[in-house]
Amino acid sequence: MRLGVEAALVGGRLLSGDVEIADGRISAVGLNGHNGRGIAAPGFVDLQVNGFGGVDFFSADADAYRRAGEALLRTGVTAYQPTFISSPEDSLTEALREMPRNGAAPHVLGAHLEGPFIAPERLGTHPVSARRDPDRELLERLLGAGRVTHVTLAPELPGALELVELLRARGITVSCGHSNATADQAHEAFAHGARTVTHLFNAMRPFAAREPGLAGAALASSNVTVQVILDGVHLAEDTARLVWSAAAERMALVTDAVAGAGVGDGTYRLASIDVEITDGVVRRSDKTLAGSTVTMIDAVRNLVALGASVEAALSAATEVPARIAGRSDVGRLEPGAEADVVVLSGELELARVLAAGEDVLG
Secondary structure, eight states, X not given: OBOOOSEEEETTEEEESEEEEETTEEEEEXXXXXXXXXXXXXXXXXXXXXXXXXXXXXXXXXXXXXXXXXXXXXXXXXXXXXXXXXXXXXHHHHHHXXXXXXXXXXXXXXXXXXXXXXXXXXXXXXXXXXXXXXXXXXXXXXHHHSOEXXXXXXXXXXXXXXXXXXXXXXXXXXXXXXXXOOHHHHHHHHHHTOOEESSTTTTBOOOOSSOOHHXXXXXXXXXXXXXXXXXXXXXXXXXXXXXXXXXXXXXXXXXXXXXXXXXXXEEEXXXXXXXXXXXXXXXXXXXXXXXXXXXXXXXXXXXXXXTOOHHHHHHHTTHHHHHHHTOSSSSOOSTTSBOOEXXXXXXXXXXXXXXXXXXXXX
């Protein structure tokens, strides 16, 4: 089967020609064709998804994961990490045990634990009662409860660097976030194996002239990738443009989506917290931002609107997050890869979404 496209995102560049799929995998790219329309790209990879389509992953069962997965596929997401914010241990372990372990579409890459080892000064929407100082025994119990692939922690906390080393030794992505770290503390964490930063500029020490903090250290470090929520709310336009200018090829788009994403305004749950969505903006009752409703395709369009090329914006939603996750089986479109593909019109509208070569949209 040919997709009938005029170009495809291959290795971060747009390659002219059509794409062929056979037996659920990409069999050829750059094929000569006539009257091809649109662009093929790998399916989107979202590293931070609290919920979607009316489902909060923290309390989801198998059927709820199925419904949320179907809704995510319709937005082009073919691989994602269910994200669990700081919560009591028994609740976290229960949520981890309920997470699907199969490879059904969209692929559940593994859990992103956003906390509980975060800074008391930078909680964001996380409940203060659930925050913990770094605790190796607690971490071991959480890792034993489910397939954890990504942990966000505050590297300046006592004992945090020991956890960074433990996690890296087990192939788990370590992200710095919800942190009051200075630039020196951030660089020390990077030296110990932390290689990415969670929702840059949000829930961290503000950038200052003589103390750039975690955000400044990350932007200045060429071997560190940064994750951003590009919804027009979490970052001012100039801030987002500055991040892109400093870290264009090492910036990953994430949604930080909550249950109401893909549904609409109303009251929803984020783990133990009630959140209200008004005009698409998610807040707690005290007006603290509490996630987002942006979709990955909208984030891609927002990045293009800031001045990024189409191929660079698509890479930020596919190849860069796959690299952060250490996954070579997602976020790529080349011969031999599983045919998880989005087809976009010239206006960056989703025309088709395929999972393992089967149409799920279009």
